[in-house]
Amino acid sequence: MKYDFDRVLDRTNTHSYKWDQAEKLFGSKDILPLWVADMDFESPPAVKEALVRRAEQGIYGYSISSESYIESIQGWFESRHDWNIPSQWISQSPGIVTTLSLAVDLFSEPGAEVILQSPVYYPFYDVIKLNGRKVADNPLVIRNGRYEMDYEQLEGLMKNGAKLLLLCSPHNPGGRVWEREELLRLGELCLQYGVTVVSDEIHCDLALPGHRHIPFASLSKEISDITLMALAPTKTFNLPGIHSSFIVASNPELKRKFEARIKTLSLHMASYFAQDAVEAAYREGGEWLDELIAYLNANIEYAVDYLAQHLPQVKPMKPEATYLLWVDCRALGLDGAGLKKLMYREAGVAFNEGSVYGSAGEGYLRINVACPRSILKEALERFCKAAGTYVK
Ligand SMILES: Cc1ncc(COP(=O)(O)O)c(C=O)c1O
The missing domain is CATH 3.90.1150.10 (Aspartate Aminotransferase, domain 1)
Structure with a gap:
């Protein structure tokens, strides 16, 4: 091993959310x-070096997203996930939960039902409820010691009028890596009932040996066009405090609406530090x-x-x-x-x-x-x- 993950680091008194509370x-x-x-x-190490270099510049001005940064995202997904993302599909977001919340507001009506698959990362509930929508639960079922989707119950929710689904892929908690057939079956139901999918794939790079993550939007053009992918390098490379993420949307209408809202909230300026860290991680990590x-x-x-x-x-x-x-x-x-x-x-x-x-x-x-x-x-x-x- 080149990297020493056994080394114990004292994280106390570092403003750590995990250690200092x-x-x-x-x-x-x-x-x-x-x-x-x-x-x-x-x-x-490349991330730390990039951040030190950036910090040493001394002027922390407004920043822009460079082409090289976008190319680093494309290169990573091409090599790691066999998924080719045209640069015009990519747009920035400060965080995945921000993306989920904006998507609920943009792609469902007030009071409408939004589907999630419980048990699930608890902000999924928050972004639905705090936006004045209702949780439509499609509980996962345990079969052979792992979670699986209940498609019949899911179809019932869609028949009942739910038009937005928050997918967690890989799933947290439980750690399922959804297989192609499972995702395709889900995607086909969404296409049939006109359901938009927001796919939170923050854990996409952390598939364990023997498992392969499949980006939801890579399944087909039709599925890609009903999907807003919420992606980030922050779990992969332990950068959650850097607050950096992005969306991928092949559907120009979904992307336009999302970008307009980001602009309305003035969240569109690039972070001074984030892109250098992310580019270093994707290129050298x-x-x-x-x-x-x-x-x-x-x-x-x-x-x-x-x-x-x-x-x-x-x-x-x-x-x-x-x-x-x-x-x-x-x-x-x-x-x-x-x-x-x-x-x-x-x-x-x-x-x-x-x-x-x-x-x-x-x-x-x-x-x-x-x-x-x-x-x-x-x-x-x-x-x-x-x-x-x-x-x-
Ligand atoms: C499934 C899932 N989505 C989103 C997040 C958080 O994303 P962000 O910090 O970019 O809002 C987490 C963090 O644990 C997570 O597990």
Whole structure:
């Protein structure tokens, strides 16, 4: 390994959302945080170098998106995802959740139903509800130990008039990498019922060995034309604090409406720092990412084995992508409040409590394993020791 993911870095007192809020959120500063999807690893060296160079310029003026930056996006998706994106389909957005929220406002009517597939990343609910729309839930079903889509129920929602669907691909939590046939079946239903799709593919680069992510818009021209792709390098290269993302839309009408709203809100200026970081990551971060994925995969295997040995009552769902381990802890017999008490007060760890992803997540925990193995080990030891007292 060229990169040392075992190295423990002290992130306290760095304004870290993950590390500097333990006392405020969980009641003690000694809590190990394995929650929000932010990794405890340095970004690829090329990113740091690009940011240092940019910082050294000393004048932090208004900035423009360069052609070379756009080409770096195109090059990455071509080589990593076999997907050719014409530059005129790409447009900037400050963040994926911003994109989701603007899309709900632009592509559905006030009071209308917007489809999501629970359990899902909780801002999906927020962007629907806070925009005055209704959640139309198409719950995922567990088959053979993994989540699958329920197409019949989905068709019912579409027949009922839902015209917008928020897809999470790969899915968070649970880490499904949707297969081509699954996506095609979904896409065909959307085409049949005139449903627009916003596909959040922030985890697209984090498919684990043996799985291949398929960009939704790459399925066919027809599917591409009903889709707004929400993409970002921020999970891939651990840059979430850089706030950079983009959309891809082959349909000029979708893109025009989105860009007009971005302009209305004056969110269209390029960030001074982001594009240099992103370009460096896309051009020079490939090898780092390959090593990262191997490390994450080993961490997942470690956690799954550890839980099987020390707390076999809980059942982790083996992710196909992401560094987020979704663990069924219902055998502990605790509700959301009970799981929080167990984590924060008894074990001294903070994982995400599952009910925030929807009622199907009750009794589940989501563990962020993107940390040095020693931290993961310590967190699992603490958790299993404390949880053991609940096992009947
Ligand atoms: C599925 C999904 N979408 C979006 C985000 C956040 O994106 P952003 O920070 O660009 O709004 C996350 C972060 O965990 C995520 O898991």
